[in-house]
Amino acid sequence: MASSEVDQKYLGKxxxxxxxxxxxxxxxxxxxxxxxxSLSExxxxxxxxxRREPSKSQETLxxxxxxxxxxxEGLVMLEQYVLPVVGKYVELKVLAYKLRASFYHIFVLFYNQPPVSTMGLDTPDLQGSSSADQTPPQADKGKGVARDDDLESTRSSLQPTHAMEGGPVNPPPGFGPEPxxxxxxxxxxxxxxxxxxxxxxxxxxxxxxxxxxxxxLSVKTEYASFLYECVHDAEGSRKLAKDTITEVYDAPEGIDNDMFSDACELVTVLGKMMKRGLSTSSRAKGSTRHTQSSSSKSQQQSQGQPRPPQQQQQQQRSQPRQSEARSATRANAPPPIPPTTSVPLLHPDEMVEFI
Incomplete structure (x- = not known):
């Protein structure tokens, strides 16, 4: 199904x-x-x-x-009328394959056997429920009126009238209760x-x-959600989201404004998926370690802690060398150039007249 606005936009286009x-x-x-x-709603x-009612009511069912x-119905229309004729369309072919995977994603969420999600329909065990619902008859203790039915039931309970009689009959294999x-x-x-x-x-x-x-991006975003919700591979889902974001930033191709806004929206969703399944304590530990390391470095630089003795000796040896080099450069330096004046320069022909 076209679950996101991006899929619906491309489907209509x-x-x-x-x-x-x-x-x-x-x-x-x-x-x-x-x-x-309609399905997305x-x-x-x-x-x-x-989220409101974990137990499934009749309206939920x-x-x-x-x-x-x-x-x-959407899968039937897709497999019969769309998939066989999308060979020559590039974007439509990718979208059709993505829609087929999306419909099966819904089947896994709501109707998989064995169930893989809390949203799935639980198959009731009718045999167990029927046996549990049957209440044993209470003893009469001899105070009731004797009837012929009671006599027949007593005889049948003591000695079966037929060899095949022996309690409730279960359905044959393959004909049990349907979900x-x-x-x-x-x-x-x-x-x-x-x-x-x-x-x-x-x-x-x-x-x-x-x-x-x-x-x-839409295909990989839904597949990351599928890995987390159905396959229960949280690490694989986070890795896929991270790699997809990297591919977006490394792509050299140019995009228009509409595609840029769609990419920003999907990258935001992928960024949230990168943090799914991570506990708040692990995030807090990572942030505190980073802040502690940065604060310790800044304190060392501001306080000017004493250096090791080897570094002090090297610094002392380098100081006289630096002073000698400075003095040598000063001695070999040319005399300073006198400052220029604001008097305009004279042409050689004008100099003769001036003399």
Whole structure:
């Protein structure tokens, strides 16, 4: 999905650019753009609800179902109508590969099995819950009225009437309880596939776009987020963010004002990702060490601490040599030039008349 404003801007721009050459492709790109705008709003709402309510309510589950459904529809449109025809478009090809990885990123966040994020849908174990919900019958202690049903139940509990009778029957293998969102998407481990699609998009962006291009920055920014949230590789995420910022500053190509503003925005996000996962104590230690070292150096320079004896001896030996050299230069120096006056110079012809 086009999660950032940069992706949505390029998606609308490229959809308008290919409108004359391929109207069907342009129509599908505009549909994916509208779907991405709605999906980004749903994702922001889901993150806010997760912060407010860690436990999932019915409204939260419905929101998650809506997010999964939108992602599935966007992926279907992308794989059927966009990816097969983007071979001759450079920026559109990179954007299409990035969108595919983004949709799988959502699947990993909300519907991966096993879950890798706190935002995922937990698959309920219906067998365990059904067995736990069954309450054992209370003993009557002989005070109730005797009935025929009680007699039949007593006989069946003492001696089964059939050899195959023996308690509750479990479903056969492969026919167990389905997860709540199985009607939308099959349950699977989407993490390896999403990781591979992100690597494909990054390799394509590095081969076709320069270091400060907005789409290239967008791909690496979301992949850094994917490494931190889903793969749980905080060090790899920080390293990727740092290397991407270095590539931006080292890129020799020129960019326009619009791309410059996009690059500044994405570099700001990458700068925040470089600090994700770092404790405040480690940051404080690093800053205090730097300030202590700088303050100690300044104190030594200001107080003028005594030097070692070797340096003092060298300084004493060099002092007479320096004085002798100064005296020699003064003796060999030419006499001073008299100062110039403000009287105008005379021409040789004028000098004769003057005499």
């Amino acid at each position: 490229l959809a308008k650019a290919v409108q004359n050459d391929n109207p069907l492709l342009s129509t599908m790109l505009f549909k994916i753009l509208g779907l991405s705008i 749903q994702l922001v709402l889901a993150r806010k609800q997760r 419905e929101l998650y179902f809506h997010i999964i459904w939108l992602s599935r 709540p969102a199985a009607f939308l998407l099959p349950t699977a481990d989407y993490l390896p596939l999403a990781n591979r699609y992100f690597k494909d998009a990054i390799s394509l962006a590095e081969g076709l776009l320069w270091g400060s291009h907005s789409l290239r």
